[in-house]
Amino acid sequence: MATHEIPVVDFSALSLENKDPFSEISKDIEELADQVYQAFSTIGFVYLKNHGIPQEVIDSVFKTFDRFFELNQDLKEKYTKDKGTSSNGWDALERESTNPERPGDLKESFDVGAVYDENFNWPDKDVPIFQRTITPMYESLMALSKRVLSLMAIGLKMEPNKFAYAFENMGTSSGGTQLRYNYYPMIADIRKVKPGQIRCGEHTDYGGITLLIQDDVGGLEVSNIKYDGRFVPATPMKGTVLVNIGDLMQRWTSDTLKSTVHRVLIPEVEIKRRVPRRSLVFFVDPDPSSLISCLDGSSKYPPITAGEWIKGKLSATYTRPRATLKRLIKMAAATCAIPIVDFSAMSLQNANLPDNNSQAIKTLADQLYRAFSTIGFVYLKNHGIPQEELDAVFETYDKFFNLSLEVKAKYRKKKITSQNVSSQNGWDAVEAERTNLDRPGDLKESFDLESFDDGTFNWPSAEVPQFKSTVHSFYKSMSDLALRILTAMAIGLQLESNTFTKFFNKMGTIEGAVQMRYNAYPKISDLSKVKPGQIRCGEHTDYGAISVLFQDDIGGLEVQNVDGQFIPATPMKGTVVVNIADLMQRWTADKLKSTVHRVLIPEAEQKHSVPRRSLVLFVDPDHDALIECVDGSNKYPPITSGEWKKRRLLETYTDFKK
Numbered sequence: 001m002a003t004h005e006i007p008v009v010d011f012s013a014l015s016l017e018n019k020d021p022f023s024e025i026s027k028d029i030e031e032l033a034d035q036v037y038q039a040f041s042t043i044g045f046v047y048l049k050n051h052g053i054p055q056e057v058i059d060s061v062f063k064t065f066d067r068f069f070e071l072n073q074d075l076k077e078k079y080t081k082d083k084g085t086s087s088n089g090w091d092a093l094e095r096e097s098t099n100p101e102r103p104g105d106l107k108e109s110f111d112v113g114a115v116y117d118e119n120f121n122w123p124d125k126d127v128p129i130f131q132r133t134i135t136p137m138y139e140s141l142m143a144l145s146k147r148v149l150s151l152m153a154i155g156l157k158m159e160p161n162k163f164a165y166a167f168e169n170m171g172t173s174s175g176g177t178q179l180r181y182n183y184y185p186m187i188a189d190i191r192k193v194k195p196g197q198i199r200c201g202e203h204t205d206y207g208g209i210t211l212l213i214q215d216d217v218g219g220l221e222v223s224n225i226k227y228d229g230r231f232v233p234a235t236p237m238k239g240t241v242l243v244n245i246g247d248l249m250q251r252w253t254s255d256t257l258k259s260t261v262h263r264v265l266i267p268e269v270e271i272k273r274r275v276p277r278r279s280l281v282f283f284v285d286p287d288p289s290s291l292i293s294c295l296d297g298s299s300k301y302p303p304i305t306a307g308e309w310i311k312g313k314l315s316a317t318y319t320r321p322r323a324t325l326k327r328l329i330k331m332a333a334a335t336c337a338i339p340i341v342d343f344s345a346m347s348l349q350n351a352n353l354p355d356n357n358s359q360a361i362k363t364l365a366d367q368l369y370r371a372f373s374t375i376g377f378v379y380l381k382n383h384g385i386p387q388e389e390l391d392a393v394f395e396t397y398d399k400f401f402n403l404s405l406e407v408k409a410k411y412r413k414k415k416i417t418s419q420n421v422s423s424q425n426g427w428d429a430v431e432a433e434r435t436n437l438d439r440p441g442d443l444k445e446s447f448d449l450e451s452f453d454d455g456t457f458n459w460p461s462a463e464v465p466q467f468k469s470t471v472h473s474f475y476k477s478m479s480d481l482a483l484r485i486l487t488a489m490a491i492g493l494q495l496e497s498n499t500f501t502k503f504f505n506k507m508g509t510i511e512g513a514v515q516m517r518y519n520a521y522p523k524i525s526d527l528s529k530v531k532p533g534q535i536r537c538g539e540h541t542d543y544g545a546i547s548v549l550f551q552d553d554i555g556g557l558e559v560q561n562v563d564g565q566f567i568p569a570t571p572m573k574g575t576v577v578v579n580i581a582d583l584m585q586r587w588t589a590d591k592l593k594s595t596v597h598r599v600l601i602p603e604a605e606q607k608h609s610v611p612r613r614s615l616v617l618f619v620d621p622d623h624d625a626l627i628e629c630v631d632g633s634n635k636y637p638p639i640t641s642g643e644w645k646k647r648r649l650l651e652t653y654t655d656f657k658k
């Protein structure tokens with residue numbers, strides 16, 4: 001075979017039949033890594049033989065998918081992706097247009113993205129044992145792709161697990177990997193093919209790498225990018241898997257590895273046109289929430305989450321219906337934005353936490369690090385604060401906010417001035433806070449509690465019995481949760497576990513700075529009375545270390561993602577939203593990200609005509625804590641938490657007069 005065509009590489013050293021091939025990096029593996037590197041850095045494609053997936057397993061999977069595509073149109077439509085998710089289900093002929101300059105592709109397809117999704121509508125009623133046949137093949141391709149990724153890392157002179165962090169959620173709804181069976185129907189009359197139409201238009205793949213198993217019909221061609229640019233055939237070779245680089249991998253490796261244009265033609269020979277072509281494709285895309293930065297440390301391409309990257313690609317590919325396309329893009333944006341992390345390992349229900357070096361803690365810490373170093377927000381589930389305790393504190397606060405303005409004014413917070421920034425107990429009226437100085441005051445009331453030992457504070461217990469005891473108890477629960485989050489963050493940064501928590505010794509006292517706030521956004525009966533540009537809470541970042549937020553089900557909170565777009569932080573019952581604040585970004589020398597967010601007025605009348613409520617804990621270090629960059633650098637000069645907070649408060653409150 002000519003050197004400019006697609007090389008064939010013997011994958012025996014990493015065959016799936018070898019249970020632990022990376023126990024040591026042998027000379028055979030190093031040679032294999034070099035061969036794969038040479039292929040991927042030139043033409044971007046390689047055949048792998050002796051990969052370890054038995055031919056009889058492949059044949060069984062093809063037969064199972066064929067039974068599905070032999071069903072009538074009405075039956076197949078029961079499983080269309082329009083009725084399911086963006087990654088699971090069937091797509092009709094011409095639904096995809098991989099080259100927008102050509103008519104839609106002459107193929108149908110069936111995608112299996114979240115193979116472990118309990119809500120996936122598997123077609124087992126019409127194709128018996130469909131799921132049981134496809135799932136093991138998906139798992140084999142997952143295992144094979146992980147070995148290919150490790151081999152690629154070795155070829156790039158990096159650790160074998162260099163790519164692993166971005167593929168932890170393979171097969172789940174939080175992952176980006178997708179199995180696709182392409183079915184190219186027979187073409188009985190070539191005259192009915194539209195001008196310029198082929199089986200699959202010229203395109204590159206979106207993501208990391210792609211694994212392909214094709215039948216013997218042929219038609220796949222690959223552009224020769226290193227030599228004369230002509231298309232060369234990727235001839236079917238039984239017993240091989242064809243692997244190629246995707247666009248995101250080329251970006252990830254600063255163009256070292258090549259994502260190559262390819263297509264599927266209609267065979268010129270009539271006998272080949274009169275039979276269907278089938279192929280099984282495994283798109284190995286990183287988890288949507290994973291941040292992709294140039295591996296060589298350069299700034300050739302700015303960091304981007306895999307989800308945002310895929311979102312940008314979807315709109316160019318799916319031609320109809322447009323409503324479905326918008327839904328797919330919206331889902332991609334939502335998925336990539338704010339990850340959901342299981343906090344069970346450090347739940348408040350666990351009196352005795354696992355050792356900091358345990359796998360459970362390390363996994364949790366790493367997940368938090370990746371969330372906080374990218375979008376800066378995360379949902380935590382299984383945090384350990386009972387729902388009934390949350391409901392009780394919301395009910396208590398609601399009783400206060402239902403009081404008359406005259407009564408609430410008795411508990412008004414002292415004015416923030418240059419001489420007084422320490423009193424953070426009490427009520428604030430609508431528009432008292434202006435988080436975005438370019439907008440009118442925020443459409444919300446609030447009640448702040450920072451120091452429970454402030455003898456001068458007048459608690460509203462006369463009007464709301466049990467107010468102090470209820471909110472104080474919840475303050476303690478949220479503070480305990482915050483300390484566990486800070487501990488996990490330190491571990492994720494590979495620091496001592498108490499790196500942050502040792503600066504939070506005075507929580508709940510006058511000398512402490514951790515503040516609990518209940519926001520009450522009043523109902524808006526008449527939108528015409530809202531001032532131009534006014535929203536419920538203007539665009540802002542939080543001041544301190546982290547913020548811990550419980551919200552009701554009304555919605556409106558939006559977070560700015562890494563692409564600069566605002567995406568919804570949709571309420572999810574049973575979760576708490578945690579985000580990085582400005583002082584923590586400074587503290588970590590910009591490793592963790594403080595992200596702009598806001599609260600909009602919902603467009604739907606049934607949403608804006610009712611109040612919105614949220615309870616947030618602003619977790620700021622003690623006033624006298626000296627904050628220095630934890631990496632030992634001098635990127636930012638030391639500053640006390642108190643000085644930092646004073647500076648920020650004076651920027652925010654509209655009643656401050658110089």
